Amino acid sequence: MGFDDALNKAKDAAGQHSDQVNQGIDRAADEAKNRVPDQHDGKVDQAADAARDQLGLNKDDKAGN
Numbered sequence: 001m002g003f004d005d006a007l008n009k010a011k012d013a014a015g016q017h018s019d020q021v022n023q024g025i026d027r028a029a030d031e032a033k034n035r036v037p038d039q040h041d042g043k044v045d046q047a048a049d050a051a052r053d054q055l056g057l058n059k060d061d062k063a064g065n
Helices: 003-016 018-035 038-054
Strands: none
Touching: 003 018, 018 038
């Protein structure tokens, strides 16, 4: 199995379980924000959004819509 195959499987799983994936991304971002200075919160949010984009989750999924 190549990297592209693994990425596609991850995207499929994320799409099927988008609520859980979004919760995990939110928890990871919150933990990162707790560990780094507040001045980096915007970058943490950008990274969380990038993770959602890579997994094919849009902002509507994040809000639970």
